[in-house]
Every structure is written in structure tokens, then in C-alpha cells.
Amino acid sequence: MLVRLMYASRAAADLKPEALSAILKKSTAGNPKHGITGVLCYSGEVFLQVLEGGRSQVSALYNRIAADPRHHDVVLLSYEEIAERSFAGWAMGQVNMNMLNPALLLKYSEAAVLDPYAVSGAVSLALFNELVATASVVCPG
Numbered sequence: 001m002l003v004r005l006m007y008a009s010r011a012a013a014d015l016k017p018e019a020l021s022a023i024l025k026k027s028t029a030g031n032p033k034h035g036i037t038g039v040l041c042y043s044g045e046v047f048l049q050v051l052e053g054g055r056s057q058v059s060a061l062y063n064r065i066a067a068d069p070r071h072h073d074v075v076l077l078s079y080e081e082i083a084e085r086s087f088a089g090w091a092m093g094q095v096n097m098n099m100l101n102p103a104l105l106l107k108y109s110e111a112a113v114l115d116p117y118a119v120s121g122a123v124s125l126a127l128f129n130e131l132v133a134t135a136s137v138v139c140p141g
Contacts, residue, residue: 001054001055001081002052002053002054002055002081002082002083002084002085003052003053003054003055003058003059003079003080003081003082004050004051004052004078004079004080004082004085004086004125005050005051005052005058005059005062005076005078005079006048006049006050006051006076006077006078006079006121006124006125006128007047007048007049007062007065007066007074007075007076007077008046008047008048008049008073008074008075008077008116008117008124009046009047009065009071009072009073009074009075010045010046010047010071010072010073011042011045011046011047011070011071012069012070012071012072013070015042015045015070019070020042023040023070024040024092024094027040027091027092028091028092029091031053031061031091031092032091034053034054034057034060034061035053035054035057036051036052036053036057036058036061036091037051037052037053037085037087037088037089037090037091037092038050038051038052038087038090038092038093039087039090039092039093039094039095039128039131039132040092040093040094040095041094041095041097041114041128041131042094042095042097043095043097043113043114044113044114046114046115046116046117047071048114048116048124048128049065050086050087050125050128052082052085052086052087052088055081062076073117075116075117077116077120077121077124078121078122078124078125086128086129086132087128087132093132095131100131101134104127104130104131104134105127107127107130108123108124108126108127109123
């Protein structure tokens with residue numbers, strides 16, 4: 001059974017680009033072994049991530065992520081059973097914040113900033129789907 005999980009969190013400290021690259025590299029290498037796909041967005045201090053895959057695999061990964069000391073304020077935004085993946089093309093895609101049009105953020109929130117804590121999980125997922133449609137998601141590497 002496939003599921004989609006989306007969560008938000010705040011970085012525990014200023015996350016260096018090298019640390020973000022290491023997270024993405026580990027995800028890109030490890031996720032295919034467990035049938036997990038998804039997309040990660042990091043903006044300022046906020047992480048927003050969607051994970052898709054088998055229920056037990058996604059749940060196990062989320063539990064490891066929630067316990068990771070590199071972030072805090074981990075909030076589950078949505079968890080649902082799905083018939084098909086929306087992010088099957090990426091072991092772990094990354095939102096290219098340099099390509100992000102601020103008007104897209106305004107479409108889904110009160111200000112042109114990424115703040116998943118201020119909007120519903122459905123709104124955050126709609127933003128992710130539009131990011132994919134506008135080619136704002138890249139494969140790290």
C-alpha cells in the first residue's frame with residue numbers, strides 16, 4: 001500500500017550548504033533501496049518534505065527524521081493512502097529556491113515566504129505539485 005507523508009520542521013542551527021548536500025546525497029542513495037521517493041524544500045530555517053512509498057518504509061523513515069537533532073518543531077502536515085505517486089521521478093528531488101517565483105508563494109499564503117506552519121497540509125501539497133509542474137524541482141547531484 002502506497003502512502004504520502006508531508007512534514008515541516010525548523011533547522012536546529014544555521015544549516016550549512018554542505019550539510020544540506022549530505023542529507024540529499026544520503027537520501028538519493030538510500031531511498032531507492034526502500035522504494036521511497038519525494039521532494040525536499042529548504043528555505044531559510046524551514047524544511048518542507050514529501051515522502052512517498054510503502055506504509056512501513058515511509059513510517060520508519062519519518063520516525064528517523066523526527067528524531068534527527070539537526071531540526072526541531074517537526075510537524076506532520078498530512079498522511080494519506082494514495083493510488084499513485086506524484087513524485088515518482090525523484091529518489092529525493094530538491095526545490096531550487098533560486099528558480100522559485102515569489103508570486104507562487106503568494107498564491108498559496110499571506111506572504112511571499114515559505115511557511116508551512118501557517119497553511120494547511122493540502123495547501124503545501126498544492127504548492128509542491130505546482131513546483132513540480134513549473135520545473136522548480138531538480139535532482140540533486
